[in-house]
Amino acid sequence: MNIQERAIQRPDLPDQAYENLLDQIPVEILGDIFLQCLPPITSRPRRTTAPLLLCQVSRHWRQVAVSLPSLWSTVAIECFGWGRCRMKAELLHVWLKRSAEVPLDISVEVKIGEFVHENLPHLSEIMRAIVAQMHRWKFLRLIRVPSNLLMDLPSTGAPLLREAIVQIHSGYSGAPQDLALLFQNSPLLHSLTWQLGPYSAFQLFPILPWFKLSFIHFECLLSIANCYDILSRSPNLQSCYFESVSVNTPDLRQLSTSPIILAFLHSFRIEASVNILPLLRTLTFPVLSSLVIESTGLHSRAAAHITSEIPNLLHRSNSPPLQTFVLENFGVEEKELIECLILSPKLEALVVCDESTRRPNLTDKVIRALAVRKEYDDDTMLCPELKILKLTGRVQSTDGEFVNMIRQRWKETAVVNGVACLKEVQVEFGSQGQTHELDISGLKQLRSDGLLARAFFD
Numbered sequence: 001m002n003i004q005e006r007a008i009q010r011p012d013l014p015d016q017a018y019e020n021l022l023d024q025i026p027v028e029i030l031g032d033i034f035l036q037c038l039p040p041i042t043s044r045p046r047r048t049t050a051p052l053l054l055c056q057v058s059r060h061w062r063q064v065a066v067s068l069p070s071l072w073s074t075v076a077i078e079c080f081g082w083g084r085c086r087m088k089a090e091l092l093h094v095w096l097k098r099s100a101e102v103p104l105d106i107s108v109e110v111k112i113g114e115f116v117h118e119n120l121p122h123l124s125e126i127m128r129a130i131v132a133q134m135h136r137w138k139f140l141r142l143i144r145v146p147s148n149l150l151m152d153l154p155s156t157g158a159p160l161l162r163e164a165i166v167q168i169h170s171g172y173s174g175a176p177q178d179l180a181l182l183f184q185n186s187p188l189l190h191s192l193t194w195q196l197g198p199y200s201a202f203q204l205f206p207i208l209p210w211f212k213l214s215f216i217h218f219e220c221l222l223s224i225a226n227c228y229d230i231l232s233r234s235p236n237l238q239s240c241y242f243e244s245v246s247v248n249t250p251d252l253r254q255l256s257t258s259p260i261i262l263a264f265l266h267s268f269r270i271e272a273s274v275n276i277l278p279l280l281r282t283l284t285f286p287v288l289s290s291l292v293i294e295s296t297g298l299h300s301r302a303a304a305h306i307t308s309e310i311p312n313l314l315h316r317s318n319s320p321p322l323q324t325f326v327l328e329n330f331g332v333e334e335k336e337l338i339e340c341l342i343l344s345p346k347l348e349a350l351v352v353c354d355e356s357t358r359r360p361n362l363t364d365k366v367i368r369a370l371a372v373r374k375e376y377d378d379d380t381m382l383c384p385e386l387k388i389l390k391l392t393g394r395v396q397s398t399d400g401e402f403v404n405m406i407r408q409r410w411k412e413t414a415v416v417n418g419v420a421c422l423k424e425v426q427v428e429f430g431s432q433g434q435t436h437e438l439d440i441s442g443l444k445q446l447r448s449d450g451l452l453a454r455a456f457f458d
Contacts, residue, residue, distance in 0.1 A: 157185025273297025
């Protein structure tokens with residue numbers, strides 16, 4: 001037996017001696033250790049994880065665990081099947097009692113399908129107990145909870161609430177108009193995910209502490225005017241995601257043209273089926289690192305003579321440190337895309353997908369722009385930090401141009417050209433009678449060399 005094996009060999013002591021040694025750990029240290037053992041906030045309680053597991057080690061550990069309110073401050077409930085909600089309702093009352101008056105992290109997720117009516121009494125009991133503790137909420141996560149169980153909210157509000165995720169679709173037992181009262185008197189709220197589905201109107205204007213918000217994700221009926229008002233009220237936003245922007249503003253000229261400068265916003269994503277150009281004209285994002293725009297309706301492609309406004313946005317923002325740039329079915333002319341690349345020297349991921357038209361959108365112009373630019377004396381390349389490139393907008397380029405550009409950004413050649421080595425490439429070639437044999441054979445070779453590369457034909 002070597003020295004290391006002797007060092008880790010268990011001394012020849014009876015089990016009772018080990019229990020005595022564990023029980024001699026000071027209560028304060030033991031409590032800190034217990035808190036470090038807690039699983040993530042949304043993990044449902046199990047006998048094999050803290051805090052329930054800790055109660056099974058010894059009588060002393062159980063006494064310490066039960067007497068430590070912070071150990072019971074996370075309430076995670078999953079109702080995923082028949083007969084399971086009753087047990088959870090019984091456990092919840094014990095759990096809340098042990099948590100005393102410490103702030104609570106609440107997570108309730110319902111997925112019981114056809115059993116929802118049979119479980120409704122137990123769900124009601126669970127939600128009544130949780131709503132009664134509204135004054136202690138610090139983190140709230142409600143996923144598919146029937147919204148009629150969230151009525152009659154206490155007037156005290158949730159003064160300690162800092163982060164909330166609410167995903168309740170309007171078709172699920174109806175969405176009461178007072179559901180927004182979940183956030184009444186919540187001056188500390190800084191992160192909100194509000195997903196009521198695309199059929200529920202936006203209802204939060206008079207309720208939220210907009211000035212405090214740093215993260216928002218809204219999925220409900222939004223208009224461009226709504227988006228403008230939200231951004232103008234939230235100067236401290238760091239991340240913003242507007243989903244289901246689908247309400248037509250009767251007269252876009254009524255939209256204020258006052259500029260909105262969001263000095264801290266680093267991530268902006270918008271999915272819309274209406275014209276968002278009037279909104280883009282008002283925005284300035286000096287520190288933007290991720291921009292995702294997806295069009296889902298008839299306005300998915302701007303007319304050729306209308307600018308996409310993205311180059312103007314980047315100019316106003318003084319070439320922000322953009323790292324991720326995604327356009328999904330959003331009309332942008334090739335020369336505008338190249339201008340965006342010039343204004344984004346920090347870009348690491350570029351995704352352009354346009355399935356809205358049968359006309360090829362990307363040609364040799366953008367492919368050559370991403371290659372070595374011979375007209376410059378120093379042979380510089382656009383986007384020197386680019387690692388992910390996906391062009392699925394029916395690329396119509398000369399056979400061989402695309403793979404030649406990729407080779408210039410791969411392994412040793414990338415080092416010579418002073419650019420990052422590509423990690424992932426995806427391209428969709430428009431047919432137009434071309435086979436792209438050179439591109440395909442070249443990509444196959446690069447893939448065998450380790451590049452994650454995929455090619456498709458329209």
